Amino acid sequence: QKEVEQNSGPLSVPEGAIASLNCTYSDRGSQSFFWYRQYSGKSPELIMSIYSNGDKEDGRFTAQLNKASQYVSLLIRDSQPSDSATYLCAVYNSGSRLTFGEGTQLTVNP
Amino acid sequence: DADVTQTPRNRITKTGKRIMLECSQTKGHDRMYWYRQDPGLGLRLIYYSFDVKDINKGEISDGYSVSRQAQAKFSLSLESAIPNQTALYFCATSDPGLSTYNEQFFGPGTRLTVL
16 A cells, blocks of 8 residues: 555646646654645645644635545645646644655646 | 755666766755656655764665765765666755654755766
């Protein structure tokens, strides 16, 4: 079992729709969870951090964490073509190592 | 100016050559990391350093070495490059003293091709 798994892509949504990206992790001792956005050929850019169960909102982005289910998600409301990128889920496990999922490629169609 | 810089940005080299990738940061962070990214494999940790005197192996350190010359500089070396080291390499920094989450921030990357 992979330490961090993301829903397989690619994911395609129309402009203005809600994009939902999902991630599960295997280490129950994990404490901090992150979503990075990566445009093709560019470096990962941190867009959301979450530590506690529940929702955390920042503009059009909402991160959701459920530690009991070992699940973290990212919702992008009013998706824009500029949101088209690969989204990486990352988790600090109990050994304090940041582990990344393989990413989900999102395309927002105008 | 970029907070985390990497040089070179692109490099083509031949099998068996020694190559060094350099990372510098102006964020004042204590912790620095080297990752490689391959299609379908995501980001994998090569080495990390919590301060100048602390160097640790990551999950894929074989064939690589590092040097932490100063708080702001962390270099990655390939002593004898091989084709399967062709990848995108990223440097990252963090500082748990500055943030509850200890977020990592990435440099622009180095695209390395080994022929």
